[in-house]
Amino acid sequence: MITVAVYDTKPYDRVSLQKAAKDAEIQWRFLDFRLMAETAPSAAGSDAVCVFVHDPLDRRCLEALAGQGVKLVVLRCAGFNNVDLVAAKELKIAVTRAADYSPYAVAEHAVALLLTLNRKIHRAYNRVRDQNFALAGLVGFDLHGKTAGILGTGKIGKIAAGILKGFGMRVLAYDTFPQADWAKSCGVEYVDIDVLARESDVLSLHLPLTPKTKFIIHRGTLDLMKAGAILINVSRGKLVDTAALIDALKSGKLGGVALDVYEEEEGVFYEDLSGMVLQDDELARLLVFPNVLVTAHQAFLTEEALSDISRVTVENIMALAEGRPFVKGTVLE
Numbered sequence: 001m002i003t004v005a006v007y008d009t010k011p012y013d014r015v016s017l018q019k020a021a022k023d024a025e026i027q028w029r030f031l032d033f034r035l036m037a038e039t040a041p042s043a044a045g046s047d048a049v050c051v052f053v054h055d056p057l058d059r060r061c062l063e064a065l066a067g068q069g070v071k072l073v074v075l076r077c078a079g080f081n082n083v084d085l086v087a088a089k090e091l092k093i094a095v096t097r098a099a100d101y102s103p104y105a106v107a108e109h110a111v112a113l114l115l116t117l118n119r120k121i122h123r124a125y126n127r128v129r130d131q132n133f134a135l136a137g138l139v140g141f142d143l144h145g146k147t148a149g150i151l152g153t154g155k156i157g158k159i160a161a162g163i164l165k166g167f168g169m170r171v172l173a174y175d176t177f178p179q180a181d182w183a184k185s186c187g188v189e190y191v192d193i194d195v196l197a198r199e200s201d202v203l204s205l206h207l208p209l210t211p212k213t214k215f216i217i218h219r220g221t222l223d224l225m226k227a228g229a230i231l232i233n234v235s236r237g238k239l240v241d242t243a244a245l246i247d248a249l250k251s252g253k254l255g256g257v258a259l260d261v262y263e264e265e266e267g268v269f270y271e272d273l274s275g276m277v278l279q280d281d282e283l284a285r286l287l288v289f290p291n292v293l294v295t296a297h298q299a300f301l302t303e304e305a306l307s308d309i310s311r312v313t314v315e316n317i318m319a320l321a322e323g324r325p326f327v328k329g330t331v332l333e
């Protein structure tokens with residue numbers, strides 16, 4: 001029997017992990033708080049820990065885990081910017097992630113946000129429920145014939161590009177590793193990042209957070225963007241300089257902003273803070289713009305994605321238990 005402490009557990013995690021485990025000999029310890037240096041003693045007696053996007057696994061936390069005999073960190077997400085991989089390697093803790101779960105879930109959420117924001121569905125929904133059937137202020141624009149910019153053409157960016165092509169948009173892209181064959185077959189054109197910012201009516205971010213991509217959308221990029229353009233970020237909050245974004249919104253330059261992620265989301269997203277005083281002034285400011293739509297990091301949240309994540313998580317836990325290699329492509333070094 002292998003023991004796994006699961007941190008930041010939500011009801012859907014519990015259901016889908018237990019379903020994926022079937023009869024596997026896994027002793028789950030579901031914990032609803034996050035793993036960090038201060039909470040690491042709670043991993044005592046566990047062979048592995050299973051974490052999500054907001055568990056900061058810095059050196060101190062990993063040292064505490066190693067001291068308790070934890071051999072494996074299983075990320076039940078794709079992004080891994082929250083783990084100090086150098087420290088993990090030194091401490092001989094293996095780290096795996098859910099690299100390949102449904103990229104459709106995330107790309108489709110980006111498009112859902114775009115359609116909602118552009119056609120003001122969020123505002124129309126509230127109006128109609130209040131028996132306000134007026135249309136003033138709800139004018140959007142046709143996506144057909146407009147230009148979409150995809151920043152990052154990995155698994156998710158490529159799917160988003162394909163969906164937007166389906167709307168009849170011209171699709172431009174930027175990536176440090178452009179995929180010429182894919183672009184040719186889909187009618188997507190790679191351009192440099194300034195051209196992408198300048199020409200896009202809709203700019204959608206599909207990049208990992210790394211030291212190079214932090215604030216890839218900064219004041220200069222926002223200045224380059226078309227008046228009235230829409231910015232979508234379903235990747236990582238720190239890709240966008242929020243202070244600069246708020247200025248661009250206040251000036252009326254941007255047509256709309258949809259965020260599934262936010263620069264300082266840790267400790268806020270995934271929590272029910274209703275009835276409490278929001279302490280983050282930038283988030284509070286973002287929430288009052290009529291042309292800003294925020295969801296709390298839920299782009300991954302489909303049945304298919306949860307089941308893919310749980311399957312690979314269980315496979316990697318059982319690989320540790322049975323001394324087998326981890327699932328190909330999921331090990332982080």
Ligand code: NAD
Nearest residue numbers: 079152153154155156175176177206207208234235299300
């Ligand atoms: P991926 O690794 O398949 O693709 C990332 C792409 O970004 C690659 O093509 C890479 O070359 C490109 N890239 C990296 N650094 C770059 C740079 N400096 N400039 C330009 N391009 C660069 O990843 P993916 O599966 O498509 O996921 C993208 C990101 O989406 C993840 O890293 C994660 O942060 C985020 N994500 C969010 C959610 C959510 O629920 N909101 C869910 C899954 C993933």
